[in-house]
Amino acid sequence: MPEGHTLHRLARLHKRRFAGHPVEVSSPQGRFAAEASRLDGRVLVKAEAYGKHLFHDYGPLGTVHVHLGLYGAFSDEPLPAPEPVGQVRMRLAGPTHFADLRGPTRCELLDTPQVDAIKARLGPDPLRRDAKPDKAWERISRSKTSIAALLMDQSVLAGVGNVYRAEVLFRHGVAPLVPGRALDRGLWDDLWADLVTLMRHGVRVGRIDTVAPEHLPEVTGRAPRQDRHGGEVYVYRREGMPCLVCGTAVLRSDLAARNLFWCPTCQPA
Structure with a gap:
């Protein structure tokens, strides 16, 4: 299972490549299709990590919560994006790059109280400056x-x-x-x-x-x-x-x- 540094590294990468821009969001696999349709074309406000959890914040539209679990992984490549290969739960495409998410334990769209509840269950994260x-x-x-x-x-x-x-x-x-x-x-x-x-x-x-x-x-x-x-x-x-x-x-x-x-x-x- 990826450890916390992997998620923080992903958050930094996604913040740099996608945050502040309208992004294309899709679910080639179909298991995240309804949520993706709500987010498609909207601005990704920020990306952050807490422990082994990754959060993509879309403001009032909600936050995508990703937990990679044992088998989940993101692949990030420059555009243009080819046809999806395999079970791509979520595809995120920005101005210059796209990212495909496969095999996560969690990929869900949550509201603010739900995100806060996840964070409240976690202990301090050594990689966060607000850690206690x-x-x-x-x-x-x-x-x-x-x-x-x-x-x-x-x-x-x-x-x-x-x-x-x-x-x-x-x-x-x-x-x-x-x-x-x-x-x-x-x-x-x-x-x-x-x-x-x-x-x-x-x-x-x-x-x-x-x-x-x-x-x-x-x-x-x-x-x-x-x-x-x-x-x-x-x-x-x-x-x-x-x-x-x-x-x-x-x-x-x-x-x-x-x-x-x-x-x-x-x-x-």
């Missing part, structure tokens, strides 16, 4: 739930997924199964600040990089990471491979139906 990390700390500091599970709970923290979860815990030497209430405030502040830095970098470059310069392949002489997610990471999807810091084999287990990766030496219980 104290709100997340209030939940974490009282919880018996593991910090690994809390970081993935979108009502606690919005936008953090499996990669950022595993990597930020490794970078701060935190055992993933430590209860949230066992963390001290200083450590939480450090985790939050690191997430802000890592995720902003992800927005800029379009991939997740978490490895310090001294552990990069060109410094250590190891082979670069080969993975469809891209980027250099410490533990994510490195089960059985040596830790880049201490050499211990990286471990994996299941937590809330998701893979959990960590180094038992660098992240002692």
Whole structure:
């Protein structure tokens, strides 16, 4: 599932290419046809992201809410747009580019109270300047739930997924199964600040990089990471491979139906 930096990157791209202009909106697949007909030819006011949610704001006409889920994706290309290929839920065309949305979990036209209700259910997003990390700390500091599970709970923290979860815990030497209430405030502040830095970098470059310069392949002489997610990471999807810091084999287990990766030496219980 795309993590928060992907949605913020899309929001920036769509704001630059489509916002402030009348846009053509269609639903070649047909499942968004009625909503698309209401928006077709209207001005897209703005695009923004909150956590793993993307919002296209059309002013009084409403807001298109997109959640990509596991399989959703946008393809953005210069005009002219060819005939749609595959199950295109929504096609958005502006002055210079078009974007096709395929396979989202959600693509719906909402009014302002409905949008506000979605945002109200989400925890603070490290990529938003209006984020309030104290709100997340209030939940974490009282919880018996593991910090690994809390970081993935979108009502606690919005936008953090499996990669950022595993990597930020490794970078701060935190055992993933430590209860949230066992963390001290200083450590939480450090985790939050690191997430802000890592995720902003992800927005800029379009991939997740978490490895310090001294552990990069060109410094250590190891082979670069080969993975469809891209980027250099410490533990994510490195089960059985040596830790880049201490050499211990990286471990994996299941937590809330998701893979959990960590180094038992660098992240002692």
